[in-house]
Amino acid sequence: MTISLIICATASGDLLPPYVVYKSVQLYSSWCQGGPPNCRYGNSPSEWFDGTVFREWVESTFIPDLCKKEGKKIILCDNLSTHVTLEVISMLEKSHAKLICLLKCTDWPRAVSNRVK
DSSP: EEEEOOOOTTTSSOOOOOEEEEEEEEEEEOGSSSOOOTEEEEETTTOOOHHOOOOOOOOIIHHHTTOOSSSEEEEEEEGGGGGHHHHHHHHHHHTTTEEEESSSOSSSHHHHHHHHO
């Protein structure tokens, strides 16, 4: 079984529930049992994230958590720029969040520290 994961943590150290994407045309209910608390599940024929999977995660996991937080909010995405749609950007803006897409890189902590300076 092939899966992909969206894992997200806040700057304060909180972990959002994981989002598991199975490589399949159909999502079977038996695959959605026994996972971490509040885990969300999806499927994609390719197993990779696409705009639909990313939008579902933003809508079902990220924004509900975002609305509980005070202060400025940003989402840093590494190698997801092809999955970001105008709809996702609009959803984030309505939730008072900014989206920053990093260039495709494997050394993203250094990329972030270079951009923050």
